[in-house]
Amino acid sequence: MAPSAVFLEPDNMLTPKEKNKLRKPVVEKMRRDRINSSIEQLKLLLEKEFQRHQPNSKLEKADILEMTVSYLKQQSQLQMKRSFHKSSQFDFREGYSRCLQEAFYFLSLHKVRTETQTKLLSHFQK
Numbered sequence: 001m002a003p004s005a006v007f008l009e010p011d012n013m014l015t016p017k018e019k020n021k022l023r024k025p026v027v028e029k030m031r032r033d034r035i036n037s038s039i040e041q042l043k044l045l046l047e048k049e050f051q052r053h054q055p056n057s058k059l060e061k062a063d064i065l066e067m068t069v070s071y072l073k074q075q076s077q078l079q080m081k082r083s084f085h086k087s088s089q090f091d092f093r094e095g096y097s098r099c100l101q102e103a104f105y106f107l108s109l110h111k112v113r114t115e116t117q118t119k120l121l122s123h124f125q126k
Contacts (some may be wrong), residue, residue: 018083036061100124 039061043050049071050059054090059067103124107117 039064046071 043059043064046064046068050064050067051065054063104121105123
């Protein structure tokens with residue numbers, strides 16, 4: 001095969017438009033490589049989840065992205081439910097404590113201690 005002579009113009013001889021035209025495919029390939037790498041990382045991170053939904057199937061990139069979005073939505077909903085539950089428990093405990101304080105205050109205002117007051121205070125302390 002005969003060598004072919006390709007004459008490339010030095011960079012300073014190219015116009016900015018020509019430089020961009022030469023650079024564009026390289027930049028585009030780098031962008032696609034980053035996307036593919038990120039999709040592959042998602043696939044590895046959520047591999048168990050994917051196997052649960054679609055065992056023994058080759059996933060397309062779109063499948064990986066859709067399943068990742070679905071998984072993240074589920075996790076977000078679970079987290080909101082947990083935080084709401086914790087918040088409810090905290091509110092209940094805080095309310096209960098406030099109620100106890102008020103009851104102790106009210107019962108302590110009366111100098112005469114009846115058997116009912118004593119039992120009630122004993123019960124609250126448990």
